[in-house]
Amino acid sequence: MALIVQKYGGTSVGSTERIKNVAKRVAKWKAAGYDMVVVVSAMSGETNRLIALAKEIQPHPDPRELDVVAATGEQVTIGLLAMALMELGLKARSYTGSQVRVLTDHAYNKARILEIDESNIRRDLKDGYVAVVAGFQGVDRDGNVTTLGRGGSDTSGVAFAAALKADECQIYTDVDGVYTTDPRIVPEAQRLKTITFEEMLEMASLGSKVLQIRSVEFAGKYKVRLRVLSSLTPPELPIAEEAVSGTLITFEEDADMEQALVSGVAFNRDEAKVTVVGVPDTPGIAYQILDPIAEANIEVDVIVQNIGRDGLTDFSFTTHRNDLKKTLDILERVRKHVGAREVIGDDKICKVGLVGVGMRSHVGVASKMFRALAEEGINIQMISTSEIKITVVIDEKYMELAVRVLHKTFDLDQPR
Numbered sequence: 001m002a003l004i005v006q007k008y009g010g011t012s013v014g015s016t017e018r019i020k021n022v023a024k025r026v027a028k029w030k031a032a033g034y035d036m037v038v039v040v041s042a043m044s045g046e047t048n049r050l051i052a053l054a055k056e057i058q059p060h061p062d063p064r065e066l067d068v069v070a071a072t073g074e075q076v077t078i079g080l081l082a083m084a085l086m087e088l089g090l091k092a093r094s095y096t097g098s099q100v101r102v103l104t105d106h107a108y109n110k111a112r113i114l115e116i117d118e119s120n121i122r123r124d125l126k127d128g129y130v131a132v133v134a135g136f137q138g139v140d141r142d143g144n145v146t147t148l149g150r151g152g153s154d155t156s157g158v159a160f161a162a163a164l165k166a167d168e169c170q171i172y173t174d175v176d177g178v179y180t181t182d183p184r185i186v187p188e189a190q191r192l193k194t195i196t197f198e199e200m201l202e203m204a205s206l207g208s209k210v211l212q213i214r215s216v217e218f219a220g221k222y223k224v225r226l227r228v229l230s231s232l233t234p235p236e237l238p239i240a241e242e243a244v245s246g247t248l249i250t251f252e253e254d255a256d257m258e259q260a261l262v263s264g265v266a267f268n269r270d271e272a273k274v275t276v277v278g279v280p281d282t283p284g285i286a287y288q289i290l291d292p293i294a295e296a297n298i299e300v301d302v303i304v305q306n307i308g309r310d311g312l313t314d315f316s317f318t319t320h321r322n323d324l325k326k327t328l329d330i331l332e333r334v335r336k337h338v339g340a341r342e343v344i345g346d347d348k349i350c351k352v353g354l355v356g357v358g359m360r361s362h363v364g365v366a367s368k369m370f371r372a373l374a375e376e377g378i379n380i381q382m383i384s385t386s387e388i389k390i391t392v393v394i395d396e397k398y399m400e401l402a403v404r405v406l407h408k409t410f411d412l413d414q415p416r
């Protein structure tokens with residue numbers, strides 16, 4: 001029998017009314033003969049509320065205890081959804097991450113899934129149950145509760161789809177698919193019927209939060225068929241219509257299709273820039289700076305080393321704002337060790353980028369982008385490129401302007 005994993009985000013389970021709608025939608029798919037596994041987030045705003053509570057007690061909450069608190073949001077929604085399904089006459093059973101169990105590494109607040117034991121769920125499906133699983137959470141080998149980082153329920157959904165070899169993983173959210181950019185910033189943004197996996201990966205890495213980046217990585221690694229669609233349509237929408245709605249993440253570029261030059265604009269204001277000023281320009285310096293950062297499990301992104309002058313150079317990179325303080329503490333030690341002049345942190349920056357597989361075969365995209373930004377007087381602080389992406393780091397106060405201008409410059413507001 002075909003098996004579908006559906007993941008519902010915070011807004012989609014934001015009230016008991018919405019949870020009842022989710023139940024109706026799930027019941028519809030079950031009645032059509034699908035085995036159903038449903039992964040849910042906490043009710044919208046709940047994870048923020050829980051983290052804020054923790055910070056009222058401890059300004060920098062203990063990471064283990066923070067996960068104990070943050071993981072409770074999803075425990076509420078799995079229970080409520082299982083009840084709603086029962087009210088519709090279905091057999092349903094809820095599972096927390098540790099009940100399943102979703103085994104992760106020990107990295108509290110941003111744990112990675114290592115393994116999913118899907119035997120309980122398989123047994124339930126065989127017995128005709130709908131399995132309702134808490135997203136965002138797991139358990140490490142020592143039994144500690146862990147969470148997967150903000151937006152982590154997407155990754156739970158895809159990981160379950162991979163473990164169960166589901167026919168499709170459907171990510172239900174409050175938009176009806178992946179758009180050329182966040183429709184909250186640019187109302188003229190257009191929905192993409194398909195997006196290649198590579199493009200989705202770049203969009204997510206740039207910070208387009210419609211899918212957490214790790215969920216896209218998982219989908220690529222295990223070849224999970226992934227679709228993003230709306231949970232706000234009427235739950236009784238015919239399956240034939242719903243099944244082809246939203247955005248499908250495709251694995252192969254359709255050779256016959258004219259590839260758009262640029263598929264989307266993404267942005268991220270959760271990052272900070274750090275610069276080590278006046279570093280001796282000698283072999284191994286990048287390693288000496290970045291190795292202790294990696295040791296501390298801090299992810300870095302755009303990295304720029306300037307041309308040296310008088311035997312000295314400046315070295316900059318971006319990292320998540322949450323990790324800024326820790327990064328600066330580490331770099332202060334590195335600074336003394338390597339004899340650099342100064343370490344500067346700047347959390348008033350943002351990252352804006354263009355993504356498109358069409359860029360591979362076209363020249364001039366970068367200059368068109370830089371010109372559009374220059375015409376608005378937006379100064380570019382850092383640039384990084386890949387075959388299908390151009391990213392710039394700019395002052396955060398220009399973020400929305402930059403996104404709007406680039407969206408227009410590359411004709412993304414035209415119906416496709």
Ligand code: ADP
Nearest residue numbers: 009010011173174178179181182184208209210
């Ligand atoms: P959920 O709670 O369902 O996981 P999220 O808030 O995490 O939902 O993600 C959905 C949101 O992502 C949308 O409401 C939208 O504002 C934002 N978003 C950012 N970039 C895009 C994009 N390119 N296409 C669609 N939505 C986007």
Ligand code: ASP
Nearest residue numbers: 041047136150151152153
């Ligand atoms: N509830 C978690 C969060 O708000 C996980 C998720 O929604 O995906 O980040």
Ligand code: MG
Nearest residue numbers: 009151209210
């Ligand atoms: Mg999300």
